[in-house]
Amino acid sequence: MEPSKENNFLLEYIRHPVTRKKIGVAVSTSIDNEVRYGYSLANLKAGDEFNQELGREIAIGRILNQRKPQRVVHKLAYPTVEKLVYKALKYFKGSTLPEGTEPVSHH
Numbered sequence: 001m002e003p004s005k006e007n008n009f010l011l012e013y014i015r016h017p018v019t020r021k022k023i024g025v026a027v028s029t030s031i032d033n034e035v036r037y038g039y040s041l042a043n044l045k046a047g048d049e050f051n052q053e054l055g056r057e058i059a060i061g062r063i064l065n066q067r068k069p070q071r072v073v074h075k076l077a078y079p080t081v082e083k084l085v086y087k088a089l090k091y092f093k094g095s096t097l098p099e100g101t102e103p104v105s106h107h
Contacts, residue, residue: 010088014080023050026081027059030092038062039077071101078105
């Protein structure tokens with residue numbers, strides 16, 4: 001279970017809808033010709049500041065360690081994750097999104 005294209009990951013930063021400040025990161029790759037995605041968000045209610053390096057590590061770790069692909073996505077991350085997944089489907093030619101794993105917003 002190794003990412004394709006020599007460990008290529010696509011990355012998009014999640015921005016706060018009002019301030020446009022980076023609050024998280026979404027990452028996608030292809031494993032066994034299946035697009036996988038993960039994300040990490042700062043806990044804004046707890047006053048956390050987003051750390052780009054740590055966020056990338058967490059998001060990539062979620063992709064590589066997940067047994068069942070992630071589906072429910074936090075409402076602040078959803079627009080970015082959805083956009084990234086469809087970008088990954090174009091980038092990783094021949095890869096598909098496993099049935100039932102398309103991102104859905106958690107309200």
